[in-house]
């Protein structure tokens with residue numbers, strides 16, 4: 001099956017492509033289909049992932065997979081959450097978002113810097129699919145005081161992974177995929193698709 005990956009985030013696309021490399025799904029990038037940006041007006045990861053998948057399926061005529069994800073920080077009552085990509089403003093760079101988050105947490109002690117990545121994947125067989133496949137993953141950690149490591153993307157350099165004693169950006173890509181919110185959600189999706197739901 002050829003599907004469209006409904007994301008313009010190079011980091012996500014790289015991880016999802018790697019997680020699907022040995023699957024029968026052939027993934028195409030939405031930029032090759034001229035899919036315009038869709039406004040993420042939802043109030044939840046699930047709503048935004050559905051919006052993106054539906055939009056991509058509509059424009060391409062292909063089944064579509066969308067990822068909506070973000071970092072929830074307990075000391076900020078769950079922010080940036082669904083606004084993670086634009087925490088420092090629309091179009092902000094990863095570096096600017098990190099800087100903003102570190103500034104907001106300067107006075108917060110280590111024990112109160114708990115956070116988690118959330119990922120919701122939505123797979124639509126076609127634009128009006130009434131039963132979308134929805135899979136979710138969560139990855140627990142803590143926000144560091146300064147960036148560490150150069151792998152990954154987004155908030156990885158300031159996300160401390162307690163089980164491995166380093167930041168997510170210090171993990172090699174395979175290890176990150178084994179542990180991450182996205183890896184968990186995608187493995188779930190693969191099982192459900194293999195179970196005949198496609």
Ligand code: ITT
Pocket residue numbers: 006007008009012040052067068069070071082084085097117152153154155156168180182
């Ligand atoms: P698309 O909508 O085109 O997929 P986006 O970057 O706008 O790209 P989101 O709205 O889902 O996607 O925002 C997710 C943000 O959460 C992303 O930009 C990162 O800053 C952060 N994020 C998600 N997963 C992450 C990960 O594995 N590591 C680090 N940061 C992550």
